[in-house]
Amino acid sequence: xxxxxxxxxxxxxxxxxxxxxxxxxxxxxxxxxxxxxxxxxxxxxxxxxxxxxxxxxxxxxxxxxxxxxxxxxxxxxxxxxxxxxxxxxxxxxxxxxxxxxxxxxxxxxxxxxxxxxxxxxxxxxxxxxxxxxxxxxxxxxxxxxxxxxxxxxxxxxxxxxxxxxxxxxxxxxxxxxxxxxxxxxxxxxxxxxxxxxxxxxxxxxxxxxxxxxxxxxxxxxxxxxxxxxxxxxxxxxxxxxxxxxxxxxxxxxxxxxxxxxxxxxxxxxxxxxxxxxxxxxxxxxxxxxxxxxxxxxxxxxxxxxxxxxxxxxxxxxxxxxxxxxx
Amino acid sequence: xxxxxxxxxxxxxxxxxxxxxxxxxxxxxxxxxxxxxxxxxxxxxxxxxxxxxxxxxxxxxxxxxxxxxxxxxxxxxxxxxxxxxxxxxxxxxxxxxxxxxxxxxxxxxxxxxxxxxxxxxxxxxxxxxxxxxxxxxxxxxxxxxxxxxxxxxxxxxxxxxxxxxxxxxxxxxxxxxxxxxxxxxxxxxxxxxxxxxxxxxxxxxxxxxxxxxxxxxxxxxxxxxxxxxxxxxxxxx
Numbered sequence: 001x002x003x004x005x006x007x008x009x010x011x012x013x014x015x016x017x018x019x020x021x022x023x024x025x026x027x028x029x030x031x032x033x034x035x036x037x038x039x040x041x042x043x044x045x046x047x048x049x050x051x052x053x054x055x056x057x058x059x060x061x062x063x064x065x066x067x068x069x070x071x072x073x074x075x076x077x078x079x080x081x082x083x084x085x086x087x088x089x090x091x092x093x094x095x096x097x098x099x100x101x102x103x104x105x106x107x108x109x110x111x112x113x114x115x116x117x118x119x120x121x122x123x124x125x126x127x128x129x130x131x132x133x134x135x136x137x138x139x140x141x142x143x144x145x146x147x148x149x150x151x152x153x154x155x156x157x158x159x160x161x162x163x164x165x166x167x168x169x170x171x172x173x174x175x176x177x178x179x180x181x182x183x184x185x186x187x188x189x190x191x192x193x194x195x196x197x198x199x200x201x202x203x204x205x206x207x208x209x210x211x212x213x214x215x216x217x218x219x220x221x222x223x224x225x226x227x228x229x230x231x232x233x234x235x236x237x238x239x240x241x242x243x244x245x246x247x248x249x250x251x252x253x254x255x256x257x258x259x260x261x262x263x264x265x266x267x268x269x270x271x272x273x274x275x276x277x278x279x280x281x282x283x284x285x286x287x288x289x290x291x292x293x294x295x296x297x298x299x300x301x302x303x304x305x306x307x308x309x310x311x312x313x314x315x316x317x318x319x320x321x322x323x324x325x326x
Numbered sequence: 327x328x329x330x331x332x333x334x335x336x337x338x339x340x341x342x343x344x345x346x347x348x349x350x351x352x353x354x355x356x357x358x359x360x361x362x363x364x365x366x367x368x369x370x371x372x373x374x375x376x377x378x379x380x381x382x383x384x385x386x387x388x389x390x391x392x393x394x395x396x397x398x399x400x401x402x403x404x405x406x407x408x409x410x411x412x413x414x415x416x417x418x419x420x421x422x423x424x425x426x427x428x429x430x431x432x433x434x435x436x437x438x439x440x441x442x443x444x445x446x447x448x449x450x451x452x453x454x455x456x457x458x459x460x461x462x463x464x465x466x467x468x469x470x471x472x473x474x475x476x477x478x479x480x481x482x483x484x485x486x487x488x489x490x491x492x493x494x495x496x497x498x499x500x501x502x503x504x505x506x507x508x509x510x511x512x513x514x515x516x517x518x519x520x521x522x523x524x525x526x527x528x529x530x531x532x533x534x535x536x537x538x539x540x541x542x543x544x545x546x547x548x549x550x551x552x553x554x555x556x557x558x559x560x561x562x563x
Contacts, residue, residue, distance in 0.1 A: 191419075195416070199408075
């Protein structure tokens with residue numbers, strides 16, 4: 001396991017980073033870049049919260065579906081129930097969290113590939129429901145004319161700052177969890193759940209709790225995204241989108257929040273910047289993925305470690321990929 | 327009343343028996359050796375106590391309360407520590423993190439103090455505190471597995487096959503440490519062990535298992551002197 005950087009350093013680095021993210025648009029404003037940055041911030045919530053689940057040893061292919069549940073909850077509460085957005089946001093967190101609490105205790109008993117398969121099916125199921133329940137969700141056309149959270153948010157810069165604020169809080173929460181005793185227990189669980197239980201850690205309870213928290217956080221992404229786009233459709237929340245969130249983590253090395261952020265920048269910004277080459281996008285993705293998995297099993301973060309190793313002469317180990325033996 | 331009581335324990339994995347009928351009692355401050363060859367039911371007995379082996383029949387009680395059906399994490403909360411066979415450590419975590427996982431049920435302040443105690447028992451672990459546990463030698467991993475189990479301040483310590491594959495001098499050292507901890511903390515120990523000579527040397531009492539049944543039991547001293555035991559288990563003529 002990589003040495004944990006001291007909290008003071010991490011905090012200082014984080015603060016400097018946030019300060020930069022707050023201030024750069026004031027120095028140089030480009031609405032296109034601002035839009036991409038806002039998307040990255042929103043997806044960082046999904047990617048980092050998914051990493052919480054991954055680090056308990058489960059790869060979920062339904063995380064985007066939970067973001068979708070949050071998105072629809074938020075939109076419906078604002079449009080149909082007339083709630084102000086900040087209350088609707090609470091609904092956007094609670095709805096997917098409640099769903100997760102309902103199915104988590106069953107799903108999380110499945111190990112490895114079975115969990116992946118069932119979450120894939122759950123993601124598809126949610127997409128079908130969103131498509132077929134036309135009275136509620138508007139079917140495959142989705143729901144249009146979603147108002148911005150507040151009138152001031154029509155300015156993309158304000159929306160960027162709003163997303164930044166929520167991203168900092170949510171990602172910060174994920175980092176905090178991973179640096180706590182529970183985070184340590186999660187890293188242990190991934191090696192052997194049974195052994196962790198025998199060390200006194202209520203592994204299953206922790207897994208369910210983390211699953212619920214992570215899915216609740218995904219709802220924040222769903223809400224922020226839907227209100228920015230003015231439209232929400234089932235297509236945004238299918239297994240392919242969930243897979244994207246997984247890939248963000250794979251690129252980042254699976255066990256590092258910084259890596260997940262890097263993966264998010266990569267996967268969200270790249271397609272936007274490659275818009276002129278739509279037909280090549282997937283090919284470029286595929287090649288990058290294969291290269292990363294073949295040569296950098298620890299993700300892009302490992303590349304950094306190796307470069308640093310070259311300089312300091314220290315050998316660097318690859319980070320373990322998720323294993324499950326029970 | 328004994329601290330831990332096992333009565334006619336039958337462990338069964340589907341059609342395969344782990345143990346047929348094992349009964350034993352354990353008091354505070356004593357070491358009971360469970361001796362026997364592979365498949366005699368030593369590990370199954372310990373796993374049944376921890377709640378990770380299926381119990382078909384019999385009872386296991388701690389302080390007079392049944393442990394059957396209790397989740398492993400809660401068994402630890404009730405005062406048991408378990409160091410499984412094969413010196414299992416969390417290889418990707420550092421030595422310190424391994425100990426922290428073991429101490430999850432005690433509060434933060436006493437965790438630090440307890441870890442210092444562990445480093446006192448096992449000075450080698452202090453030297454290697456921030457190393458990955460997977461990079462330790464076999465003996466060091468065994469010490470870490472023991473240290474991790476002791477972090478939660480158990481009253482009963484289940485130690486499965488600690489001598490396996492270790493150099494005699496390391497095995498001897500482990501025996502000394504167990505005695506030291508026991509003296510300091512009044513710990514009760516069940517030691518499951520193939521190395522009968524060593525186990526009988528450090529235990530107060532011993533139970534010899536054969537194919538899931540109890541073959542012989544009694545004080546370790548008497549057993550060391552028993553000609554039948556000497557012939558069958560100690561390799562003496």
